[in-house]
Amino acid sequence: MSGESPILETEHADAAQAMTSTSRAEKPAKRDAFSELLSPKNKQQKQASHAPSRTNIKKRFGARDGLGAYIEKPESYPPNVVVYYNDDFVVIHDMFPKSTLHLLLLPRDPTKTRLHPFEALEDPEFLSKVKAETRKLRKLAAAELRRKYGKDSTQDKERQDALNADPPPDVLPQGRDWEKEVMCGIHAHPSMNHLHIHIISVDRYSDRLKHRKHYNSFSTPFFVDIEDFPLAKDDARRHPDREGYLRRDFKCWRCGKDFGNRFTELKSHLEAEFIEWKQL
Numbered sequence: 001m002s003g004e005s006p007i008l009e010t011e012h013a014d015a016a017q018a019m020t021s022t023s024r025a026e027k028p029a030k031r032d033a034f035s036e037l038l039s040p041k042n043k044q045q046k047q048a049s050h051a052p053s054r055t056n057i058k059k060r061f062g063a064r065d066g067l068g069a070y071i072e073k074p075e076s077y078p079p080n081v082v083v084y085y086n087d088d089f090v091v092i093h094d095m096f097p098k099s100t101l102h103l104l105l106l107p108r109d110p111t112k113t114r115l116h117p118f119e120a121l122e123d124p125e126f127l128s129k130v131k132a133e134t135r136k137l138r139k140l141a142a143a144e145l146r147r148k149y150g151k152d153s154t155q156d157k158e159r160q161d162a163l164n165a166d167p168p169p170d171v172l173p174q175g176r177d178w179e180k181e182v183m184c185g186i187h188a189h190p191s192m193n194h195l196h197i198h199i200i201s202v203d204r205y206s207d208r209l210k211h212r213k214h215y216n217s218f219s220t221p222f223f224v225d226i227e228d229f230p231l232a233k234d235d236a237r238r239h240p241d242r243e244g245y246l247r248r249d250f251k252c253w254r255c256g257k258d259f260g261n262r263f264t265e266l267k268s269h270l271e272a273e274f275i276e277w278k279q280l
Contacts, residue, residue, distance in 0.1 A: 067092075067194035071106050071113060089133050094198070096208045098218055100274075101144060101182075101201040105130075105137055106194065113194050117186040118238060120195050121229045130197065134184045134226050137199050142178035145201055149278040150175070176280070185225040187217055188240035197226055204253055205274035212263065213246050219253050220245040 070077065070092050074085035083091040083103060094102040107113060107130060112120040121127045150156040159175030162168055184199050200218065209215060216222060221237050222245035236243055250259040250266045254273045259266040 064191070064193045066095075067104070067106055067192050067196055068113075071108050071194060088129065091137060091199075094200075097200075097206050098209045098214055099201040099203050100148070100205055101141055101199075102206070103137065103141065103199040105134060105197040105199060107197075115195060117190065117195055117197075117224075118188075118231065121186075121226075121231075124230070127229055131226060131229075134197055134199065138179055138182050138184055141182045141199050141201070145178045145181055146176070150178075152278050153280060155280055181277075183218070183223070183225070184227075185223050188222050188224060188237055188245070198223075202253060203270075203274045203277055205270055209267075209270075212250070212261075215250060215263070215266065216246045216248055219251065220248055222246055 070082060070090050074082045074090045074092075077092075081092060083093065085091065088108055090106040090108060092104050092106065094104050107120075107126075109126065112123070112126055121130065146156065150160055153176050155176035159173045162172055181202050182199060183202055184197060186197055190196065198218075204215065204218060221243070222240050224231070224237050231238060240246070249261065250263060251257065252259070252266070252269060252273060254277060257269065259269070
């Protein structure tokens, strides 16, 4: 069973086509389904939800097994928790986002969900399916970044002006390549037991990013890009503890400045970098 109505499936298709094609003009009034799913829900909608609470999830599944609840019954959750689902995957908002956009792709194959990603992604057929879904989700995440930050971006100015033109041009300027601002991959040592792939914006700007492991888990080879799989048997990333990725000094993801162990300084710097990054 899919978690999308026929109308919503059509909207997803329309959104994907609008993002990947410049042969037709976009109209400013058009809203894609993914953006609507990510938009804040009002209080009444939240109160109407009968989704299990986070406390109940932890009690039932345990702290490291919490993702199992979303895999098991994604239909129990509102769109501000579960973005979409189908027979093979569930996409959720990360409960503790480490960037301004942070989603998790959860495979539902029962023979794979409890495996370490290095093992699960050795299966060529399964890997191909995961990569295909990840690429789809990268495009949708990029569209959401454009919705959030396109109005601030110099590279998107011509595109934004075209969208606001009356009538709009027949061919829309390409604008900023927001897909390059999205990372998709896994942690060499996952913090949760169920297989999950992170789809995360590059900015690392979040009040949930609180210490060394949080930052270095996304800013060193501890984070393995999904497109790098299958990994060679001698790939150093198979041995994250030996390589000491999480113990490394802090380096800015964007400018490369070395902050040593000074996390407070890094956090202030990341805020400044975020402001510049979204304005590129």
